[in-house]
Amino acid sequence: MELVSSINDLSFKSKTAVTIGNFDGVHIGHKELINLTTKIASEKNLKSLVFTFENHPIEFLYNKKIERLTSPARKKEIIKELGIDEIVSVEFNYDIKNMTTEEFSQKILINALNASDVIMGFDSRLGNGKEGKVEYLYEVGKKMGFNVHIVDQVLVDNMRVSSSYIREMLKHGEVKRVKHFLGRDYEISGVVVHGKKIGRVLGFPTANIEQDYDVLLPQKGVYYCKVLVDGVYYDGATSVGDNPTVKDKGFSVETHLINFSGDIYGKNIKLFFLDRLRDEMKFRSLEDLKFQMNKDVLKIKNYIFT
Structure with missing residues (x-):
């Protein structure tokens, strides 16, 4: 090149x-x-x-x-x-x-x-x-x-494939459909940085991602991702948004890696967006948030590809 x-x-x-x-x-x-x-x-x-x-x-x-x-x-x-x-x-x-x-x-x-x-x-x-x-x-x-x-x-579902149309789908969280236009899962990459560690308190430690490059993020919400860490793929529940349940949390991209243990801080990882689980939600308490996170993880574990 x-x-x-x-x-x-x-x-x-x-x-x-x-x-x-x-x-x-x-x-x-x-x-x-x-x-x-x-x-x-x-x-x-x-x-x-x-x-x-x-x-x-x-x-x-x-x-x-x-x-x-x-x-x-x-x-x-x-x-x-x-x-x-x-x-x-x-x-x-x-x-x-x-x-x-x-x-x-x-x-x-x-x-x-x-x-x-x-x-x-x-x-x-x-x-x-x-x-x-x-x-x-x-x-x-x-x-x-x-x-x-x-x-x-080139057409998919009678729609012309274009970068601008893919951007619009991402802004609506349609990551599963985007794959048919890209020919691969939509991805971001970045370094894992320290956050407020609320997930750890709830029993769902999360990796906070600082993007390598400012590419477009999908609509706010929770997604099922495959996460690449040191050459190994893990299932992950990824939150994109402002975390409205947690005061002063601010916008973040953070993912809970299922069946992962170890120190991940400072590592460069990749997130591949497979499907959208739900909208971003504000819960009445951290306990309600914890209950929903359990449901999100269970849904991923039982996920059936169609």
Whole structure:
């Protein structure tokens, strides 16, 4: 993988098959692009390449915060796991934004990436202005000597797979449904830090997670998670929210690991969200909270995957 500050620093000697995009979440629509890229590269003896951005173009253009589905580092890990040879990640800036389709094709696709084949999503844009639509890239490719392959939309339950739609599902706590769009369980990772230890008092010690990177969290509530600790998976009951029963607890992500014992503080762990158990609730007493936590854990132990 190459992170470059300038397109001028790039020069691939081998011919490449290139797919271009932000790839936040690396969902099943993105995987269609990547799989076609690796297939074409294999058939034509090319180097497979993903060209992506460190920052999000929408954040840059509109000063609007995008709630990421993956950290930049995790995004690159998933892409590499899908068999891509090289990832080029650059900062989206005004130089790129102001390029016409022809300029982008000459300066980046040909001069920098040595592209033989370019694989794009049906709704992608490549270049500034009305000619930036991906269909126009066909004509440019014919003139400049590279092939263009356009991948059609991917549907799940008659809904188009997109990062924005996945964000909306997460905001409604639909983590089980999200898996069908991502092709994997939604995940976060972070370091276990000290909390107020209320869970320990109740007999349900919890690991408080300080996220590595500010990715989008599901809607407040309690979730069934698989928790990866030191290479071992545990079942976990995970609370995302403000813990309204406990005064001054504040917002937190904390998980009770079932059948786990040991010191977990300072460890980096991963949480994979499998299903939503219930909404966040305010209980009349800690005893009522303890009773509900018993029910949550029992539900996880008896969970049947459907």
